[in-house]
Amino acid sequence: MRRAVDILEVAREQVLDRGIGLDEQQALACLQLPDERVDDLLDLAHAVRTKWCGDEVEVEGIVSLKTGGCPEDCHFCSQSGVFDSPVRSAWLDIPSLVTAARETANTGATEFCIVAAVRGPDERLMSQVRDGVRAIHEVVDINVACSLGMLTQEQVDELAAIGVHRYNHNLETARSYFGDVVTTHTYEERWDTCEMVRAAGMELCCGGILGMGETLEQRAEFAVQLAALEPDEVPLNFLNPRPGTPFGDRDPMTSVDALRAVATFRLVMPRTILRFAGGREITLGDLAERGVRGGVNAVIVGNYLTTLGRPADQDLAMLADLRMPIKALAKNL
Template identity: 75%
Template sequence: MAHSPGVTTVTTEQSDILALARAQVLENGEGLSEAQVLEVLRLPDSVLEELLSLAHEVRMRWCGPEVEVEGIISLKTGGCPEDCHFCSQSGLFDSPVRAAWLDVPMLVEAAKQTAKTGATEFCIVAAVRGPDERLMAQVAAGIAAIKDELDINIACSLGMLTPEQAEALAAMGVHRYNHNLETARSHFAQVVSTHTWEERWETLRLVREAGMEVCCGGIVGMGESLAQRAEFAGQLAALGPDEVPLNFLNPRPGTPFGELEPMSGPDALRAVAAFRLALPRAILRFAGGREITLGDLGARRGLLGGVNAVIVGNYLTTLGRPAEADIDLLGELAMPLKALNDTL
């Protein structure tokens, strides 16, 4: 059969992976394997809409229509001793970010502003290898002050933990702890050299043992191959996190990854759908880099392609969409905000 110039032909194998995913993931709730995720990541643009539609069906079937909204605040910014190559908060790079601390009243005000958007999660983040005594004390004071003022789930992202620190955070009432694996184990050494993938995994084990929910994702578009992107999805599926924040590299000046090109919109959307098909029941959260990679239209397509949570407002060192824009978009899509009592 003749084909028109420029038209991509969908092979039988490519049709097969979509049919398999429909039966395995949508009907049975069983996530795709690493090899199957790789097949999805290799699908051509001509079937992208079909792929996104399937991922949305999976999200609706296994997670429901609600969207969890979260705001984040940096308690301690910059001056980090680690060399994560994507991060302008590293003190080892010549980036414009300088070290700064917030006080407790600033944390409380940020939590109040986050709650006004309808968010149920407020995440306190610090740019550190792991929390020291001063940081733990400040987090404890901040959490107590927030809980005195309003009703919102509090999450933390404070780097690598000891068993005692994990227990202490759980006792403070931390609902969920974020510690990203960032990328596939086989690619990790090209992203970070000052600590190991295994050290991060150990912190995640401690978080779960302490009784907190596990939030773990990473960044796509950091020079990994498609096979490594699939590997990463498989490793997250093996971990079984409650939440997976999916970031897209936003190259930061002065960092080793500052000259990398942002990934294309279609590649980013394929990643969104593939991670949903690997993790059918997880909270899959749109996080950093979605604005530069996908724009407004892409945000809509992602929410109709497997995503069921968003970070609203700004990120740690980069600007996000106005919170009102995301909330309005969810209203247009008839996606209700998850209520606080549904997250406890």
């Protein structure tokens, strides 16, 4: 009788040995592995990460320049002005932005991301970003990233010209599930912004949120669609249900499902920065360390946009305990 092909044997030869990421059906096979094989999956993902990315871990801090009042209806987001959530619109001034960047740099972070809850930036926001990036570069030795929604070509070109190192624009979920998550704009609009960012020479940061109700098939679809964009970084968020949003009563992912997903995304994208982002505290808890030893090579330290993260010193201590060096600053400006 012919022996069934073992997906981990296939992945070891294809991904670890040759650096070729898994395709959609192979990714699905990993996501369907039984619980007792998850440790083997994580160990393989860690070996892949170490071989194709090295052992360094990138640390990043984020701050919201413009919070709340967003006109879009992303069903997971408490910053949407469409839903009855407790987050209200607010702006951060430039001195506070610089202070946040300095505090982030003091943790050893190499990246500081300016985020705004908008469909896309208007002239007021672009002016604030212009001034903020300039002010940060004058006094803080850190790379500056931005996440400002969907962009025009002119805005992409300006951000690249003022020295924005990386731009974050998440696809959020698989194309086939996108309409269940957002209705006020399309998957294709997000994709177009990502393509323009890459073409302009900025690094592309593009990921999404897992555990929003997508099937395992859609999770595998999402992984390979991200890989097709060839992003420099993929932030993996896990749904942290927010009161007042359409997804506010959904249950968080289980820890084992989250770990399975982390390892699978690493095997789909062996050379990409894979970052732990929002929701890992409630989804993984004390198992975050296992995720870092299962394919992740970047973390956001401190708080997120509307939810609390772990104190930065706890994450830094975890990396020290794991003997994973923090990536040194290397500006590409």
